[in-house]
Amino acid sequence: MGILSLFRRKPVETRSSGSGYTAQIMAARESYISGGSGIGELTATVQGCVSLWEGAFALADVQGTNMLTRAHMALLARAAALRGEAVMQITGDGLVPCADWDLSTRNGIPRAYRVSVSEAGGGSTRTVLAAEVLHLRIGSDMVAPWTGIAPLRRAPLTAELLHQVESALRDVYRDAPLGSLIIPLPEGSADDMATMRAAFRGRRGSSLVVEGVAQATAAGMNPNLGKSPDQLSPDLSKSMTRETLEAARDAICMSFGVLPGLMNKATTGPMVREAQRHLAGWVLQPLAELLAEEATAKLGAAVMIDVGRPLQAFDAGGRARALAQIIEAMGRAKELGLSPKEMESALLSVNFGGGDNLA
Structure with a gap:
């Protein structure tokens, strides 16, 4: 080392922030390698729970500001339910939803954001201070308190179970020979039997296999004794698919704060009201308080959000x-x-x- 080493530039250290295009590619690659997971939001159960969140926030009473419109409240609720957090930029024209964002923190508190705003002709990226955005977070932990965690990400095993059960049922009803029979016919030549089998081939819900009377009798199914033809439909009752599906649905509903009794086909009016009261009081109103606290700090006015009165959750x-x-x-x-x-x-x-x- 000489005196000239003092004037050399030090290498610039670059770090990945954990979000953005590269992170999305890595997440997609991980999902491809490990298999599809965390896609329980494709089920009607999850979408029903998300719709309850969305409708409740759209009906909420907002006092102290006119920037939180019903459309913005619905977007915030849906993003919080599926993503665990939502960011909206505060502008002179109102709140602008952000599709993606990156942030820097100090003492675990966000300082600045780099947000991506979607447009019809192509998105744009902006750098704003923390005071210029509304950031709603739910399910945060001590490791990363500046990010939120969606209910499905907090219960990945249950979401995966519901996804696998519904996917299996879909595949069975799509591919299984439902309603197909094995019927006996009088003995004939090999060519006649082959022609008959070819005529039935591919006809789901009808006779897919034809066998002679001799083969049927040898198999213990004598047509003359009133024995019914063999069914090719799978017996799903022995697999307990109904019980497993109902248990997975109930668990998913509880992860969103929805009482499973609300989804029961035998539910009654008092149970529906109690489920609405539970959802509004223990889940949605605390989220509304978090959003009101964030809006009060960022908008400069006391903001109050009430979910219980519009829903008649009492x-x-x-x-x-x-x-x-x-x-x-x-x-x-x-x-x-x-x-x-x-x-x-x-x-x-x-x-x-x-x-x-x-x-």
């Missing part, structure tokens, strides 16, 4: 009875001459007032 009869009892209790308290402080103490004892340190 017991209307129970609320009416509770209101009647509260009014009766207030009238009774007035008759007894209770002071406001005593009334407030009574409300705090049943968690009806603020400052009880229970919420």
